[in-house]
Amino acid sequence: MNRSTISDVARxxxxxxxxxSRVLNGTARVAATKQRAVELAIREMGFQPNAFARGLATxxxxxxxxxxxxxxxxxxxxxMHGIERTLQASGYTPIFMSGHWNSxxxxxxxxxxxxxxxDGLILFAGRLGAARIAEFAQQLPVVxxxxxxxxxxxxxxxxxxxAGGRLAxxxxxxxxxxxxxxxxxxxxxxDAQARLKGYRSALDHAGITYLPALxxxxxxxxxxxxxxxxxxxxxxxxxxxxxxANDQMAFGLQLALHHRGLRVPDxxxxxxxxxxxxxAYFLPPLTTVRQPVDQMGDLSAQALLMMIDKRDPAVRAPSxxxxxxxxxxxxxxxxxxxxxSNRAA
Amino acid sequence: MNRSTISDVARxxxxxxxxxSRVLNGTARVAATKQRAVELAIREMGFQPNAFARGLATxxxxxxxxxxxxxxxxxxxxxMHGIERTLQASGYTPIFMSGHWNSxxxxxxxxxxxxxxxDGLILFAGRLGAARIAEFAQQLPVVxxxxxxxxxxxxxxxxxxxAGGRLAxxxxxxxxxxxxxxxxxxxxxxDAQARLKGYRSALDHAGITYLPALxxxxxxxxxxxxxxxxxxxxxxxxxxxxxxANDQMAFGLQLALHHRGLRVPDxxxxxxxxxxxxxAYFLPPLTTVRQPVDQMGDLSAQALLMMIDKRDPAVRAPSxxxxxxxxxxxxxxxxxxxxxSNRAA
DNA sequence: CTGAAAGCGCTTACAG
DNA sequence: CTGAAAGCGCTTACAG
Numbered sequence: 210m211n212r213s214t215i216s217d218v219a220r221x222x223x224x225x226x227x228x229x230s231r232v233l234n235g236t237a238r239v240a241a242t243k244q245r246a247v248e249l250a251i252r253e254m255g256f257q258p259n260a261f262a263r264g265l266a267t268x269x270x271x272x273x274x275x276x277x278x279x280x281x282x283x284x285x286x287x288x289m290h291g292i293e294r295t296l297q298a299s300g301y302t303p304i305f306m307s308g309h310w311n312s313x314x315x316x317x318x319x320x321x322x323x324x325x326x327x328d329g330l331i332l333f334a335g336r337l338g339a340a341r342i343a344e345f346a347q348q349l350p351v352v353x354x355x356x357x358x359x360x361x362x363x364x365x366x367x368x369x370x371x372a373g374g375r376l377a378x379x380x381x382x383x384x385x386x387x388x389x390x391x392x393x394x395x396x397x398x399x400d401a402q403a404r405l406k407g408y409r410s411a412l413d414h415a416g417i418t419y420l421p422a423l424x425x426x427x428x429x430x431x432x433x434x435x436x437x438x439x440x441x442x443x444x445x446x447x448x449x450x451x452x453x454a455n456d457q458m459a460f461g462l463q464l465a466l467h468h469r470g471l472r473v474p475d476x477x478x479x480x481x482x483x484x485x486x487x488x489a490y491f492l493p494p495l496t497t498v499r500q501p502v503d504q505m506g507d508l509s510a511q512a513l514l515m516m517i518d519k520r521d522p523a524v525r526a527p528s529x530x531x532x533x534x535x536x537x538x539x540x541x542x543x544x545x546x547x548x549x550s551n552r553a554a
Numbered sequence: 555m556n557r558s559t560i561s562d563v564a565r566x567x568x569x570x571x572x573x574x575s576r577v578l579n580g581t582a583r584v585a586a587t588k589q590r591a592v593e594l595a596i597r598e599m600g601f602q603p604n605a606f607a608r609g610l611a612t613x614x615x616x617x618x619x620x621x622x623x624x625x626x627x628x629x630x631x632x633x634m635h636g637i638e639r640t641l642q643a644s645g646y647t648p649i650f651m652s653g654h655w656n657s658x659x660x661x662x663x664x665x666x667x668x669x670x671x672x673d674g675l676i677l678f679a680g681r682l683g684a685a686r687i688a689e690f691a692q693q694l695p696v697v698x699x700x701x702x703x704x705x706x707x708x709x710x711x712x713x714x715x716x717a718g719g720r721l722a723x724x725x726x727x728x729x730x731x732x733x734x735x736x737x738x739x740x741x742x743x744x745d746a747q748a749r750l751k752g753y754r755s756a757l758d759h760a761g762i763t764y765l766p767a768l769x770x771x772x773x774x775x776x777x778x779x780x781x782x783x784x785x786x787x788x789x790x791x792x793x794x795x796x797x798x799a800n801d802q803m804a805f806g807l808q809l810a811l812h813h814r815g816l817r818v819p820d821x822x823x824x825x826x827x828x829x830x831x832x833x834a835y836f837l838p839p840l841t842t843v844r845q846p847v848d849q850m851g852d853l854s855a856q857a858l859l860m861m862i863d864k865r866d867p868a869v870r871a872p873s874x875x876x877x878x879x880x881x882x883x884x885x886x887x888x889x890x891x892x893x894x895s896n897r898a899a
Numbered sequence: 900c901t902g903a904a905a906g907c908g909c910t911t912a913c914a915g
Numbered sequence: 916c917t918g919a920a921a922g923c924g925c926t927t928a929c930a931g
Contacts, residue, residue, distance in 0.1 A: 212693070224917080225918045227917065228917065228918080230910060234910085237917090238916065239917085257668050258669055259908055260606075260670045261605075261670075261908075262610050262908035262923090265910095265924065266908080266911080266923055267923085279635070280634045289625045290625055293625055302649075324605045460832070486776075487805070490809050491836070492809070492812055492836070559924055569902090570903075571902085571903095572901070572903080572927080575925070575927085576900095581927085584900070584901085588900090604923085606923085607924030608924080608925055609907090610907045611926040611927080613907075
């Protein structure tokens, strides 16, 4: 418990504290003999520099605050993994905090992180208001993903969600589907709104009329997808395919279908959004719009690192693409299917 | 960027730094007028105390180090969620780091955390050697889960994995299965070893001979389960059920079965271990041995908090139980199934 | 109830 | 190449 300090090391090695600090940080040349003496002392005493003292002296923490909505989400998990990966290479430690889908918690996290003097902030697909974010950005560099936000000190990185929504919907249309349901994301999520827009735009282009009864909101989680699926089935409006605003809801939806005895893709085609790594392991493997979430994590970390270095963040968001697997199929017995899903409701 | 300090606040409020510190921490009575003046100054200046200075002065960080193997794992995700939840209620901030399934990284994480002066350490289902852990435990309280480790300063919390392995296997035996394959976890994971032991013990009790050809190792991840499944099928040794040492491998296994045209549970019954929240959403919903991972997180955090308080950690690990869902079924056409799975190989 | 002062453990000009 | 000294921003006995 009685941890040794730099002065203990200095005494043992017969040098000054300054010298110990220099070998610790490699910040200046030190005579080879002293260097060795210090290193030996450090090893023998098991000395571990106190990051608080260091941070207080330097004004830097070598830590990055990362706020997502949940530590146990597959979506945020992949994002955090990307962030962790690129931060590690540069000597920064990420501190992950969860906003739990409400902006109060999100703001609390940010304050905590600022007190801990993180050198920068990544708000990964958050929902805190733009004004608040802009305020915080006056104190430290911040990058936001999943939205576009123009303010000094903030860099935003987001994928073309609308194009993704269009891609998914067009794929279903190409397979002959006309009655395509949509399970939307939370209304206040910018990316969720964009995906809905893409869905409607694809419908328009194909001359398919938009039916409000085929659109129902979800919460981006499995349970929300399941519930949405049940609502859809109860609605009585026939459909042969459903596009879900994210993969997790697509998983949940399929449980609802399963309970009704409906099979994917035989009875209903399903498309997701994200391409979580589990999408390929789901049964049937899920057709989805790929947005490389881990790569978004990498890129956001890279951008932040550049901002901390006072450089311009020169990264570009990856583009979305359709990954066709086994949850979608050409509509063959359209009438039968549609009526069957109808009857089931 | 020019953040205000406690002395700025003191000047503005017309009091001493000590007084500001007292209202900040509620550590002593302060005259109501001064109290208000200080609070006002704090608000107006947007003052945020510097956690480094505070930590240096108090010797405490109000942070807990948590090392798991991966930030994007569903298993560790649930554990981290539990930890986060109970820590939040007590004002501690968790710092999550990932060991990536190798003890070097794990040790690096611990050192980093110690430098940041965390007040305690939770090693959640890690694999670092007992000796190293015991050493670290001399510096700060540590709780380990998923293993039993007797050393001063460490508290271990683990579920009865052997009983769980027995439960799963007995369930399959009760359904009439005799040729039960086992996809094991990493050899160096104590909990993985215990589950294997449970499997063998159940077999023994039922008078079923243990067939090495039906046991193959995995890595606790989906891809490892898929690969293990392919090895099992290639082996040519017939089986009608498989017990997987965790849920993620059970998911991966089922992709391999799907690719061979084998259906669960019609052709093969599958049991997992953990009962991840996704297990209920998988298709078919997975029969599995439940160990409440989030609760293990809660409990480990509670135990650590008690240790930090110099109290005896008085928590007991939850017990495991079998959750029967739809991935297991009574063997009916045993011969046919077995030979079919054989032929497929 | 309140303030002056010492101290926490580092880093970093500064002088040599 | 090296050391003495000041300073980072708090907290906390201590004295009143």
